[in-house]
Amino acid sequence: MEEELEALRRRVHQLEQQLAEREAVGGAREILPAAIDDRTELLLRANEMLQEQIHERRRAIELLEESQERWRSLVQSAPDMIIHLHRDRTVGFINHTSSYSRFTPQDVTGRDVLEFVPAESAARVQRDLDRVFQQAESISHEVAVPDADGCPRWYQSHIAPIVCNGRVTGAIVVCRDITEFRRAAEELRQTQDRLVHVARVSSVGEMAAALAHELNQPLAAIANFVRGCMIRLQSDGRATPEILATLQESVDEAHRASEVIRRLRQFLQRQESRREPAVLNDLVEDALHIAEPALRRHQAKTTLTLSPDLSRVLVDRVQIIQVVLNLLLNAAEAMSDVAPDGRQIELETLRLADATVGLRITDRGPGLPSGLGARIFEPFVTTKPGGLGMGLSICRTIVEAHQGALHGETIAAPRGARFLLVFPVTESRASS
Amino acid sequence: MTATMNSTVADATVFVVDDDPALRKSLRWLMESVGLHVETFGSAADFLGAYEPGRLGCVVLDVRMPGMGGLELQERLRDCGCRMPVIVMTAYGDVPMAVRSMQAGAVHFFEKPVSDQVLLEHVQQALAADVSRHRDEAHVRHIEQLFARLTQREWQVLDRVVDGLSSREIGEALGVSFKTVEAHRAKIMRKTKADSVAHLIRMYLSLPATPKNPQTATFAATGRGA
Numbered sequence: 160m161e162e163e164l165e166a167l168r169r170r171v172h173q174l175e176q177q178l179a180e181r182e183a184v185g186g187a188r189e190i191l192p193a194a195i196d197d198r199t200e201l202l203l204r205a206n207e208m209l210q211e212q213i214h215e216r217r218r219a220i221e222l223l224e225e226s227q228e229r230w231r232s233l234v235q236s237a238p239d240m241i242i243h244l245h246r247d248r249t250v251g252f253i254n255h256t257s258s259y260s261r262f263t264p265q266d267v268t269g270r271d272v273l274e275f276v277p278a279e280s281a282a283r284v285q286r287d288l289d290r291v292f293q294q295a296e297s298i299s300h301e302v303a304v305p306d307a308d309g310c311p312r313w314y315q316s317h318i319a320p321i322v323c324n325g326r327v328t329g330a331i332v333v334c335r336d337i338t339e340f341r342r343a344a345e346e347l348r349q350t351q352d353r354l355v356h357v358a359r360v361s362s363v364g365e366m367a368a369a370l371a372h373e374l375n376q377p378l379a380a381i382a383n384f385v386r387g388c389m390i391r392l393q394s395d396g397r398a399t400p401e402i403l404a405t406l407q408e409s410v411d412e413a414h415r416a417s418e419v420i421r422r423l424r425q426f427l428q429r430q431e432s433r434r435e436p437a438v439l440n441d442l443v444e445d446a447l448h449i450a451e452p453a454l455r456r457h458q459a460k461t462t463l464t465l466s467p468d469l470s471r472v473l474v475d476r477v478q479i480i481q482v483v484l485n486l487l488l489n490a491a492e493a494m495s496d497v498a499p500d501g502r503q504i505e506l507e508t509l510r511l512a513d514a515t516v517g518l519r520i521t522d523r524g525p526g527l528p529s530g531l532g533a534r535i536f537e538p539f540v541t542t543k544p545g546g547l548g549m550g551l552s553i554c555r556t557i558v559e560a561h562q563g564a565l566h567g568e569t570i571a572a573p574r575g576a577r578f579l580l581v582f583p584v585t586e587s588r589a590s591s
Numbered sequence: 592m593t594a595t596m597n598s599t600v601a602d603a604t605v606f607v608v609d610d611d612p613a614l615r616k617s618l619r620w621l622m623e624s625v626g627l628h629v630e631t632f633g634s635a636a637d638f639l640g641a642y643e644p645g646r647l648g649c650v651v652l653d654v655r656m657p658g659m660g661g662l663e664l665q666e667r668l669r670d671c672g673c674r675m676p677v678i679v680m681t682a683y684g685d686v687p688m689a690v691r692s693m694q695a696g697a698v699h700f701f702e703k704p705v706s707d708q709v710l711l712e713h714v715q716q717a718l719a720a721d722v723s724r725h726r727d728e729a730h731v732r733h734i735e736q737l738f739a740r741l742t743q744r745e746w747q748v749l750d751r752v753v754d755g756l757s758s759r760e761i762g763e764a765l766g767v768s769f770k771t772v773e774a775h776r777a778k779i780m781r782k783t784k785a786d787s788v789a790h791l792i793r794m795y796l797s798l799p800a801t802p803k804n805p806q807t808a809t810f811a812a813t814g815r816g817a
Contacts (some may be wrong), residue, residue: 323741372655372682373682374615375682375703375704376611376613376615376682376703377614378703378704379614379682379703379704379705380611380613380616380617381612381617382617382704382707383614383617383620383621383704383707384616384617384619384620384621386621386624386707387617387621387622387623387624387707388620388624390621390624390625390707391624394624410707413704413705414706417703417704421702424810444662534657536657559655562687
């Protein structure tokens with residue numbers, strides 16, 4: 160029985176244990192789902208945060224790429240060559256090489272920049288680079304580099320140091336191709352030289368024309384005087400045939416001299432006359448352009464008022480530009496005694512009545528020399544020390560050869576001289 | 592001297608306009624050597640200031656002068672009714688300049704120095720042309736003065752005489768007697784100093800037919816030919 164009881168006791172215990180176990184499991188079953196939920200939520204939030212971080216990262220990278228792309232295209236599409244040089248003068252980066260060069264950016268990158276500079280400029284470029292690296296200075300210079308065909312191209316390069324923590328780590332070189340600019344400047348200089356030459360040559364012709372007039376007058380007078388004497392002597396029989404014959408010879412010689420002058424003048428005129436339709440405004444602008452350096456030297460300021468609707472004139476461009484140039488320089492010279500800020504020249508083109516157009520040039524000088532009047536247009540009349548007095552005379556000769564007119568007057572308030580150039584127009588309108 | 596019907600070349604003046612004093616003087620010297628009367632002027636303005644309409648002569652001018660040039664002077668003279676022949680000279684000229692001078696009414700265009708024979712010849716011709724023009728004008732003026740003295744009735748008779756009507760026909764047309772017409776005709780002949788009917792008709796026809804002319808006024812008043 161005892162054994163039986165013991166067995167029963169053990170069984171009860173067992174049951175109790177089982178019950179207790181069962182009770183414990185039941186409690187755990189209640190707790191577990193909540194724990195899982197908590198954990199899941201945590202994980203979801205962490206995931207969200209990570210997603211957000213990834214997104215932000217991605218955006219930052221995009222922005223960075225965008226910005227880089229912007230800079231890259233800016234640098235790449237810059238017409239100038241932009242080169243990054245290391246301190247050892249090797250090329251770290253180059254946006255592009257000149258289209259005239261036989262090198263590509265790949266050829267150049269990593270090589271000493273001096274390899275690409277012609278021998279005659281190498282020493283100077285090296286010296287300038289040393290100054291940039293050692294003294295952290297910016298330097299500009301012009302270098303000629305031969306293109307693929309061996310023709311020199313000119314570059315203006317600006318070298319600036321890259322400074323990092325007070326130390327020069329390299330340099331940025333910006334090279335601009337100025338070949339066309341230099342060519343244009345050179346062409347302009349040559350054109351100006353040529354123009355001055357043409358103007359001078361044409362002056363000879365116009366001077367001959369003016370001189371022909373001046374010489375023909377006294378020659379005609381001589382012939383008239385002598386013939387007047389001869390007729391008188393003949394009519395009252397006071398002279399011998401010998402004297403009359405000699406007087407006639409002197410008349411013939413005067414005529415011969417005139418003939419020589421006339422032929423010379425015709426010869427020079429035939430060579431020069433090249434008329435073409437032109438707009439007065441253009442001629443004035445051309446003359447102003449040529450006169451500009453001289454006007455600057457005289458500290459004379461110009462104001463230009465162009466009439467927009469001018470009919471064309473039929474002129475020899477060079478000659479008319481020469482006339483305007485002459486009047487402009489006269490105006491500038493006339494104001495040498497005026498305070499610099501009062502040195503004003505007004506140019507104005509005008510449509511005038513009777514199918515003519517005009518140019519009015521007004522200065523603020525002392526006006527036309529008093530007492531000379533219209534004589535200022537005569538040859539050898541001048542108020543300038545050392546002047547030949549042919550300027551205005553030639554101007555008038557040229558203008559009159561164009562069926563035009565040139566007038567000069569003194570004006571008051573503000574005082575000055577005013578010249579008016581008038582040309583007949585051809586039938587065609589400038590705008591048509 | 593103002594022109595009359597009896598003016599001759601001796602009454603005409605050569606007006607020289609040139610800005611070159613020596614040339615002016617030489618032209619005077621040359622022209623006076625053949626007995627021409629010369630007056631000289633240093634500028635176009637001087638000449639215009641001294642110009643009196645009705646004077647006989649011709650103008651010799653330089654086309655190229657400071658101030659008013661020869662062409663402008665020609666225009667001014669034309670504008671003020673001066674019909675004196677103009678001879679243009681220049682130290683050198685070109686074809687366009689010559690054309691413009693001639694268009695402006697010049698009778699000749701010369702380049703200096705011009706042979707004195709040629710110049711004097713053309714000056715003489717110009718003077719003769721001007722004298723004859725003045726003479727013609729003076730003649731017309733004289734006839735106008737004579738005809739101005741006719742009465743309206745006399746004009747009516749005259750118009751019909753010119754039309755070839757007989758005195759009888761005129762008398763019938765005007766409703767007057769033959770004798771009255773004859774008396775009018777005698778008066779007309781006397782007043783116009785006509786030698787013959789042919790002379791009378793010649794004078795009648797030389798009258799300019801302007802509205803001021805009584806001739807035209809009569810036409811309107813009588814309705815001639817109706």
